Amino acid sequence: MGLAAETVNLGRVFRNRGSVVQALENVNLRIETGQIYGLLGPNGAGKTTLVKILTTLLLPTTGEAYVYGYNVAKEASKIRPLINLVSGADTPGYGLITVRENLWFYSMLYGLDKETARERINRLIEEVGLKDVENELLRNLSTGYRQRMNLARGLVNEPSVLFLDEPTIGLDAVSARKIRKLIKDWVKGDSGRTVILTSHYMAEVEEMCARVAVLNKGRVVAEGTPAELRSLVAGKTVAVMEVWLPTDADRVLDMLEAAYKTHDPATNIYRIRVVVNNWDETANIVEHITSRGGKVLSLVKAMPSFEDVYVKLVGGGEVVSEFEA
Ligand SMILES: Nc1ncnc2c1ncn2[C@@H]1O[C@H](COP(=O)(O)OP(=O)(O)O)[C@@H](O)[C@H]1O
Numbered sequence: 188m189g190l191a192a193e194t195v196n197l198g199r200v201f202r203n204r205g206s207v208v209q210a211l212e213n214v215n216l217r218i219e220t221g222q223i224y225g226l227l228g229p230n231g232a233g234k235t236t237l238v239k240i241l242t243t244l245l246l247p248t249t250g251e252a253y254v255y256g257y258n259v260a261k262e263a264s265k266i267r268p269l270i271n272l273v274s275g276a277d278t279p280g281y282g283l284i285t286v287r288e289n290l291w292f293y294s295m296l297y298g299l300d301k302e303t304a305r306e307r308i309n310r311l312i313e314e315v316g317l318k319d320v321e322n323e324l325l326r327n328l329s330t331g332y333r334q335r336m337n338l339a340r341g342l343v344n345e346p347s348v349l350f351l352d353e354p355t356i357g358l359d360a361v362s363a364r365k366i367r368k369l370i371k372d373w374v375k376g377d378s379g380r381t382v383i384l385t386s387h388y389m390a391e392v393e394e395m396c397a398r399v400a401v402l403n404k405g406r407v408v409a410e411g412t413p414a415e416l417r418s419l420v421a422g423k424t425v426a427v428m429e430v431w432l433p434t435d436a437d438r439v440l441d442m443l444e445a446a447y448k449t450h451d452p453a454t455n456i457y458r459i460r461v462v463v464n465n466w467d468e469t470a471n472i473v474e475h476i477t478s479r480g481g482k483v484l485s486l487v488k489a490m491p492s493f494e495d496v497y498v499k500l501v502g503g504g505e506v507v508s509e510f511e512a
Pocket residue numbers: 201202203208209210228229230231232233234235236237
């Protein structure tokens with residue numbers, strides 16, 4: 188087997204009333220089985236489009252995509268039994284049924300016999316930690332439990348490849364950590380299992396994934412292990428600064444290729460990170476800011492992080508870093 192998924196010069200275009208969006212362009216990926224593989228990128232990078240193509244929900248415009256060697260465009264019926272998809276934004280549409288009833292409903296959709304369904308649901312309710320809420324109506328679930336329920340639903344057909352589109356989006360730190368652990372445990376449970384997950388949280392991808400593809404504007408801009416990606420900033424230094432900016436803040440920061448992690452609109456103070464080749468360059472940055480009427484309030488030296496790699500690859504702008512390990 189070897190490959191869980193593969194894309195060859197894959198492209199996807201959306202046309203809406205005259206406007207053309209190249210959501211994916213010339214994407215070439217080979218995703219091995221038995222690992223968690225990350226698709227990392229900012230909003231609009233093309234992550235969901237790629238997942239939809241691999242899960243046979245959307246056709247490629249150009250190129251090919253395969254899951255377990257089956258062509259997504261021609262052999263979708265071979266692929267569907269092997270996969271499942273859970274989106275972090277999923278709100279189960281049947282708020283008036285219970286967690287257990289919902290899992291039962293999906294088991295029947297997947298054509299499980301009743302005995303198998305009962306056993307599997309009991310096991311999933313244990314493993315995914317849904318015992319406390321198994322008889323709760325879906326509409327009463329907290330976001331954290333809802334995501335666990337979605338994950339259990341995604342495991343009902345015992346997929347070989349589980350696709351997770353932003354599995355921890357909108358979750359508090361504790362719930363997100365539980366979800367990440369469940370995903371990691373599931374992959375470890377059998378060497379044939381593969382997870383392909385999307386995220387825009389760099390630290391999440393670094394923690395969970397054996398390999399990562401970084402997408403930006405529909406293209407793969409880097410691919411490798413988190414350590415390999417991190418080495419792209421090896422030997423560099425990061426200037427962490429608190430900066431007050433009067434006007435045109437975005438333009439000033441864009442020129443620096445800075446990631447501004449926090450911006451307090453009340454005070455116009457930005458906390459930014461700039462990757463520099465050596466510390467002497469920070470003098471130029473300070474000059475850049477002050478000559479535009481800004482003030483540098485503090486300046487601290489830091490080690491480059493995975494997040495800095497990401498900023499380097501996808502450019503400046505607001506970096507989402509809600510994740511706390
Ligand atoms: N159904 C659609 N119709 C038109 N444009 C779309 C559609 N789906 C996605 N896009 C566009 O394709 C690009 C990639 O979107 P998406 O794959 O959802 O990115 P991501 O999941 O990385 O945020 C975006 O510019 C988005 O607006």
